[in-house]
Amino acid sequence: xxxxxxxxxxxxxxxxxxxxxxxxxxxxxxxxxxxxxxxxxxxxxxxxxxxxxxxxxxxxxxxxxxxxxxxxxxxxxxxxxxxxxxxxxxxxxxxxxxxxxxxxxxxxxxxxxxxxxxxx
Numbered sequence: 001x002x003x004x005x006x007x008x009x010x011x012x013x014x015x016x017x018x019x020x021x022x023x024x025x026x027x028x029x030x031x032x033x034x035x036x037x038x039x040x041x042x043x044x045x046x047x048x049x050x051x052x053x054x055x056x057x058x059x060x061x062x063x064x065x066x067x068x069x070x071x072x073x074x075x076x077x078x079x080x081x082x083x084x085x086x087x088x089x090x091x092x093x094x095x096x097x098x099x100x101x102x103x104x105x106x107x108x109x110x111x112x113x114x115x116x117x118x119x120x
Contacts (some may be wrong), residue, residue, distance in 0.1 A: 017057055021094065024049050047098060054091050 024046045060117045 012072070017053060018090075021050065021053065050091075050094065057087055057091075 062084070069077055
């Protein structure tokens with residue numbers, strides 16, 4: 001693979017990855033609004049997909065960086081190194097947001113159960 005092809009492939013795969021990530025997380029957020037069994041399953045599936053794509057992106061980024069080193073292209077190596085760092089940061093932030101959503105969902109569920117007990 002030439003450096004130019006590698007860069008184009010990398011750009012579009014990152015764009016596709018984040019579009020898919022936004023779709024998965026928005027679905028999880030929508031289902032998290034309704035604390036049911038289905039919403040929990042949806043959240044778990046979203047986290048599994050997120051984990052799988054995280055691994056895929058990290059492997060892809062590592063391979064691209066290795067290819068850039070093999071091509072002895074310093075500029076490309078720096079681009080892929082910073083891209084990997086930014087991806088890791090974004091993925092970490094997304095995991096934090098999903099975790100906070102899950103915690104909020106559980107807190108709301110407990111409040112609803114307590115409210116139901118008090119009305120009975």
